[in-house]
Amino acid sequence: MEIIYALWLRQVRRYTRSSSRLIGTLGQPLLLLLALGYGIGAIYRKAGEGDYLAFLVPGIIAQTVLLSGIFWGLIILQDKRFGFLSELLVTPVSRIKILLGSALGGSTISIIQGILIFIISMALGFRPYDWILVLPALLILIVMSISLTSLGAGIASMVNDFQGFQGINNLLITPLFFLSSALYPLNNVPKPLAIISSCNPISYMVDAMRFFLSNTTHFGIQKDLIVITITMVLTITFAVDRFNKIEM
Amino acid sequence: MSKTIIKADKLVKKFGDFVAVNEISFEVKQGEIFAFLGPNGAGKSTTIKMLTTMLHPTSGILEMAGHDVTTERDSARKTFGIVFQDPSLDEELSAFENMDLHGVLYSIPKKTRYKRIEELLKLVELWDRKDTMIKTFSGGMRRRLEIARGLLHEPKILFLDEPTLGLDTQTRNLMWEYVRKLSNEKGMTIFFTTHYLEEAEDIAQKIAIIDNGKIIARGTTKELCKETKTETLEEAYLKLTGKTTRDESSADNNGLNFKTAMRNRNLR
16 A cells, blocks of 8 residues: 555656646646637527536546546656656566556546636636536546546557657547537537547546536436446556556 | 575577577676676676566576566565666655655665665765755766665665766766675675676676677686686677677668667567
């Protein structure tokens, strides 16, 4: 336990000491929140769809966690490139424990970021539908953080250079976010887009968040929870498998 | 000076069909200072990686203080400390935090841990900088801290992989003086690699030279010189390994660095 705590603490310490990392991962969601929340919100209301901010905030929280999780993967890559991982891997601690401690640290960071975005959106006028339901929303946030941090860790274990990581970032993260239900309702979009978005696990994470925070859902909460759980199992398996295969 | 602490028997490591280490056997006695020399790409790093459990041998037996590195990996890991060729500190943690994390990973109880960290940091003259972030440390300071860290769990064997690379003469002398002391006073076994042959000649009690994955000579400096009819270790070394330069490439890899070649092969 002490070992996992120490590895967790390492990640959290690094996070709290680097303000650029904080701004780096919060900047983009904040920008979207402002530009879309205020900019498109007015049109959205005119179109008779209601409060766009209430619709958007769960999506932006998901984006924050997605970015933060992948960003955190960079730390594993950094450890790999700059030698610290060698130090970790020759200690008498199993790889699973190393991954677990570090990934829990990464998830904690994502959760804090998600909560920060939630607080900021409150300042912008967002109100949760029911305060009691913020608790299950927090649970979704935690599960989402664990999944997406695992995804980041798995990817980072596979690639060996920062350019490669950047490429994956562009090829995977951007579509995962834009081709999900984070920004627009899936009711009226063209069929191909709706199909793609329905295959994207991020859509279900956003949808579950939306269910608890804004009382709307597209897929239904049961389906959301099933997909989220499967995604978590798959991403953790992926991370463990890839991390075990790292060769120094 | 009689107990064997590192034992390698017909050790082989293959990457695909490339044989990096080809049936090498050697023994290191407890308390010995052992130098492992060879040109770039000869199999030195691969051997060290197998010794330190970072790579699995393809075949052969490898024992550290009586523990087989493949079947009793964690016990084997507790027996050695290592200073890597490349820096391996967490830049964004302080010197003390780096030491402390290492101590936790080796399950050293808190009280003992703090006491030893203080002793070791004083020894390498970094105690007054213990709360400074590593980012601001010079190369020499980092190396000293890495040595202190490698000793924290009181290993029986200390691996030093090109430890003096890029260090100034003062730090280098200080480091070797300290290494000698460890070996004399604590009976610690030292296994090191270097490209500075004067260092090996000065410090090592036993030397093994590896080339093309095979150990081509072993013994004391005197024995090696006698065998090759030369005056210094450097001359002996050059006579044994030839005067041409190598890099980690060969004709079969189209002249590519070995790691790159392997990666390309995997991609194909």
